[in-house]
Amino acid sequence: MAEKTPITVAYGDGIGPEIMSATLHIITEAGANIEIEPIEVGEKVYLRGISAGIEPSAWESLRRTQVFLKAPITTPQGGGYKSLNVTTRTTFGLYANVRPCVAYYPFIDTKHPNMDVVIIRENEEDTYTGIEYRQTHDMMESLKLISRPGSERIVRYAFEYARSNNRKKVTCFMKDNIMKLTDGLFHKVFDEIAKEYPDIQNESWIVDIGAAKLADTPESFDVVVMPNLYGDILSDVAAQIAGSVGLAGSANIGEQCAMFEAIHGSAPRRAGQNLANPSGLLLGAVLMLVHINQPDVATRVHNAWLKTIEDGIHTYDIYTEGVSKQKVGTKEFADAVVARL
Amino acid sequence: MAEKTPITVAYGDGIGPEIMSATLHIITEAGANIEIEPIEVGEKVYLRGISAGIEPSAWESLRRTQVFLKAPITTPQGGGYKSLNVTTRTTFGLYANVRPCVAYYPFIDTKHPNMDVVIIRENEEDTYTGIEYRQTHDMMESLKLISRPGSERIVRYAFEYARSNNRKKVTCFMKDNIMKLTDGLFHKVFDEIAKEYPDIQNESWIVDIGAAKLADTPESFDVVVMPNLYGDILSDVAAQIAGSVGLAGSANIGEQCAMFEAIHGSAPRRAGQNLANPSGLLLGAVLMLVHINQPDVATRVHNAWLKTIEDGIHTYDIYTEGVSKQKVGTKEFADAVVARL
Ligand SMILES: CC(C)[C@H](C(=O)O)[C@@H](O)C(=O)O
Numbered sequence: 001m002a003e004k005t006p007i008t009v010a011y012g013d014g015i016g017p018e019i020m021s022a023t024l025h026i027i028t029e030a031g032a033n034i035e036i037e038p039i040e041v042g043e044k045v046y047l048r049g050i051s052a053g054i055e056p057s058a059w060e061s062l063r064r065t066q067v068f069l070k071a072p073i074t075t076p077q078g079g080g081y082k083s084l085n086v087t088t089r090t091t092f093g094l095y096a097n098v099r100p101c102v103a104y105y106p107f108i109d110t111k112h113p114n115m116d117v118v119i120i121r122e123n124e125e126d127t128y129t130g131i132e133y134r135q136t137h138d139m140m141e142s143l144k145l146i147s148r149p150g151s152e153r154i155v156r157y158a159f160e161y162a163r164s165n166n167r168k169k170v171t172c173f174m175k176d177n178i179m180k181l182t183d184g185l186f187h188k189v190f191d192e193i194a195k196e197y198p199d200i201q202n203e204s205w206i207v208d209i210g211a212a213k214l215a216d217t218p219e220s221f222d223v224v225v226m227p228n229l230y231g232d233i234l235s236d237v238a239a240q241i242a243g244s245v246g247l248a249g250s251a252n253i254g255e256q257c258a259m260f261e262a263i264h265g266s267a268p269r270r271a272g273q274n275l276a277n278p279s280g281l282l283l284g285a286v287l288m289l290v291h292i293n294q295p296d297v298a299t300r301v302h303n304a305w306l307k308t309i310e311d312g313i314h315t316y317d318i319y320t321e322g323v324s325k326q327k328v329g330t331k332e333f334a335d336a337v338v339a340r341l
Numbered sequence: 342m343a344e345k346t347p348i349t350v351a352y353g354d355g356i357g358p359e360i361m362s363a364t365l366h367i368i369t370e371a372g373a374n375i376e377i378e379p380i381e382v383g384e385k386v387y388l389r390g391i392s393a394g395i396e397p398s399a400w401e402s403l404r405r406t407q408v409f410l411k412a413p414i415t416t417p418q419g420g421g422y423k424s425l426n427v428t429t430r431t432t433f434g435l436y437a438n439v440r441p442c443v444a445y446y447p448f449i450d451t452k453h454p455n456m457d458v459v460i461i462r463e464n465e466e467d468t469y470t471g472i473e474y475r476q477t478h479d480m481m482e483s484l485k486l487i488s489r490p491g492s493e494r495i496v497r498y499a500f501e502y503a504r505s506n507n508r509k510k511v512t513c514f515m516k517d518n519i520m521k522l523t524d525g526l527f528h529k530v531f532d533e534i535a536k537e538y539p540d541i542q543n544e545s546w547i548v549d550i551g552a553a554k555l556a557d558t559p560e561s562f563d564v565v566v567m568p569n570l571y572g573d574i575l576s577d578v579a580a581q582i583a584g585s586v587g588l589a590g591s592a593n594i595g596e597q598c599a600m601f602e603a604i605h606g607s608a609p610r611r612a613g614q615n616l617a618n619p620s621g622l623l624l625g626a627v628l629m630l631v632h633i634n635q636p637d638v639a640t641r642v643h644n645a646w647l648k649t650i651e652d653g654i655h656t657y658d659i660y661t662e663g664v665s666k667q668k669v670g671t672k673e674f675a676d677a678v679v680a681r682l
């Protein structure tokens with residue numbers, strides 16, 4: 001038997017530990033050949049006075065395994081705390097954030113039954129660089145950065161993704177009628193690189209009307225690539241109208257390292273009640289299994305999850321009268337998936 | 342009879358002239374007591390080498406009338422042209438952009454029949470200040486500015502709007518988990534001013550999940566206030582899912598001056614074919630009539646428009662089989678509204 005792939009795991013805060021336990025239970029039962037290295041990140045670490053929410057020893061594990069499965073964390077209110085997500089993304093150069101937003105109609109209620117969109121979000125630049133100034137008490141500035149190498153990397157990733165996943169079209173969202181230099185560069189790079197992929201259709205929309213189309217007729221999109229902040233907002237929109245932000249997993253991909261997560265937050269008010277839906281993190285773990293070259297396990301998990309959803313076994317957040325059959329807790333949902341492996 | 346109120350009118354580019362003629366025809370027939378001062382702005386002026394797309398003489402008219410009804414314009418491709426919208430907004434301090442997004446179900450097809458949201462968008466700051474740098478060929482920067490006076494002004498406007506329009510709740514969208522200084526200031530100001538309006542509910546959402554809720558369950562929102570760029574994107578989203586961006590008018594309000602427009606663009610490919618829907622601009626003109634203190638004319642126009650829509654007399658862009666009754670052109674639509682005054 002092949003050697004186990006070491007992966008770094010953070011159980012996170014709020015509902016994090018529950019959905020992580022459920023996820024690890026399912027993928028282990030499915031035969032994932034992994035060795036789990038737990039690290040502590042998030043609220044407790046922040047409150048110990050560590051501004052990035054992660055200990056030096058945890059960095060060491062991440063540098064070694066290069067694979068990170070991360071539950072949502074809680075960043076304490078107030079100044080001085082840096083987003084762990086953003087720190088991890090930039091420290092390891094996780095430049096591509098891949099967010100599939102798929103409808104599971106008729107098993108999950110949605111107004112967009114045929115939706116199957118992949119948002120590819122640039123993951124390091126834009127206003128996420130964390131460069132902010134206080135000019136006076138009354139005047140604040142944030143810097144938005146867009147670079148050519150950063151734009152080339154993400155646009156190329158989007159076209160390569162489209163090609164290898166048998167997708168037909170890549171759409172670019174940006175706002176170069178206002179941000180002529182920054183978004184203008186992104187658009188220009190998109191047009192240049194699109195020419196290298198004559199087998200794949202391409203189109204661009206100013207983000208306002210593009211977002212309106214996405215929210216109204218998501219079936220007309222396939223792969224959509226965009227700068228960081230638009231991607232943050234519109235991947236939540238796309239995931240939610242496909243069914244629920246609770247059903248979307250996400251892959252943060254770099255040259256060496258990769259991080260996998262749910263796109264939703266730590267929902268502290270739902271914590272510890274066996275209520276939370278582990279689907280987002282589980283689908284993140286499916287993307288991870290493909291990444292670490294265990295595609296058969298990934299398929300097994302994905303099919304069992306799909307069968308559970310199709311059998312109407314739903315957690316409270318996606319439970320819909322007349323559509324769902326059985327309302328279950330986190331653990332029972334995980335058991336139902338395991339039973340269908 | 343009272344003296345006529347002078348208003349400055351720009352016929353714009355693309356479909357602009359057609360929808361402006363239709364709009365002026367309707368409001369004149371309805372008894373609007375106005376004196377029209379036409380100015381030339383947009384494509385032709387840009388191409389004469391005037392980077393803001395507006396002549397000095399036109400500024401003079403605007404300064405005098407303080408009321409501007411503007412059709413969409415086309416900004417030529419390429420560098421060097423400044424957005425006329427943005428120039429007008431900042432020159433006259435039009436700090437509040439008010440965009441009602443209303444469903445007209447069952448007369449206009451929508452997935453959100455009960456939607457009635459007003460987006461109040463800050464209209465001068467954010468990345469719209471036009472401050473961009475080219476550091477190197479490969480590295481571009483835009484500056485996002487948020488000020489306390491600017492934030493106070495727009496948040497107070499939103500609460501005052503809610504109070505005088507009998508609205509129950511004001512929601513704030515921002516992203517202060519990442520932009521702690523800029524969006525943090527906006528959020529802080531919102532919380533402070535909300536306390537002065539105990540009769541109106543208030544709530545805040547991080548813009549990613551807020552946008553997801555808005556796109557999925559817009560019925561749960563009432564008045565929503567936000568910084569400029571989020572407001573640009575999400576007002577298009579809200580207008581489109583309510584029925585169509587083609588049905589939304591917008592008011593840009595300053596201390597002295599105000600500008601009224603449709604939220605859609607100049608659609609050059611539809612120009613000159615008697616195809617365009619004048620509804621967005623007409624509803625902008627309705628907001629203008631209220632602003633210049635001719636509320637009875639405003640109501641008359643609005644009711645006649647509503648009756649036309651309810652009678653199923655629709656332009657191509659909103660024509661839906663089984664919902665609409667008659668497909669008409671721009672002129673015939675205007676005549677139908679006039680017949681219902
Ligand atoms: C938690 C937050 C910093 C993060 C982001 O803005 O990127 C989240 O919203 C996401 O989309 O992963």
Ligand SMILES: CC(C)[C@H](C(=O)O)[C@@H](O)C(=O)O
Pocket residue numbers: 177178208424426427573604
């Ligand atoms: C034309 C463009 C500059 C403008 C904006 O971005 O504000 C438009 O999209 C709008 O929403 O009025």
